[in-house]
Amino acid sequence: MVTSERGQPLDPDLPLAVPALVAAGLEPHVVRWDEPGVDWNSFALTVVRSCWDYTWRLPEFLAWAERVPRLRNPVDVMRWNADKAYLGDLERAGLPVVPTAWAPRAVDDLPEAAEWVVKPSVSAGSRDTARWTDAHAALAHAADLAAAGRVAMVQPYQASVDRLGETAMLFLGGRFSHAVRKGPLLRRGEGVRQDRDSRGDLLPVEASAAQRRAAESVLDAVTALLPGAAPLLFARVDLVEDAEGRPIVLELELTEPSLFLPQAPHAAARLAAAVADIVA
DSSP, X not given: OEXXXXXXXXXXXXXXXXXXXXXXXXXXXXEETXXXXXXXXXXXXXXXXXXXXXXXXHHHHHHHHHHOSSEESOHHHHHHHSSTTHHHHHHHTTOOBOOOEESOOSGGGSOXXXXXXXXXSSOSTTTTOEEESSHHHHHHHHHHHHHTTOOEEXXXXXXXXXXXXXXXXXXETTEEEEEXXXXXXXXXXXXXXXXXXXXXXXXXXXXXXXXXXXXXXXXXXXXXXXXXXXXXXXXXXXXXXXXXXXXXXXXXXXXXXXXXXXXXXXXXXXXXXXXXXXXX
């Protein structure tokens, strides 16, 4: 199980995943991805988990992943998924995705909305992400990201999030496992989110049939877009409701997503079984 110096003490999944792997007859080791001297060939499987510093060390992280055999999720999947430009691929594949403007420079370039979310295309944990009610503030944030050599993306804030939050759809070993409601993290008028270690309100929920169809369609599209990739060990599809109440894709997390194991009592055993199936 691969983590990072920052991620290991904060990851709520690891304390549940490790004993589940032991119970499945496996011998798990928790190792930092950048720990020197590790013989990655000695592991039957290397599972990427809380590598939460990868967004500001992306070339180094992907170079590491290229060198690791038997990696899940595989490096070609992570390379595609680490940059949220993948949303354009999903949209072109016909999937309902939150409208996104890339590196906008003028008010006319922004999606029509009362509020906007601005974030870098390579980010995690809401790092450098903000909710703006003023179009010029949104553009200034995008310009700051561009000045730092990053690609900015702007999305209309989905009003349903304040009422319903986001729904995280978790898949383990290619099968739907559980759903978790994530409460809103971006407060109106806050600007760039400050409390990045807060995970918000997390509650297990029963996924609707429409949410199941939407999430499964996303994973089907990934198979078509990355035909040579090894099967996914884990996936998380984050859905929100549009103005008509339909589920649309906010993000697809295939690199190092939180799996919300504490909110799903049996999910750790499902993860362990999926790992055991691969190494068998």
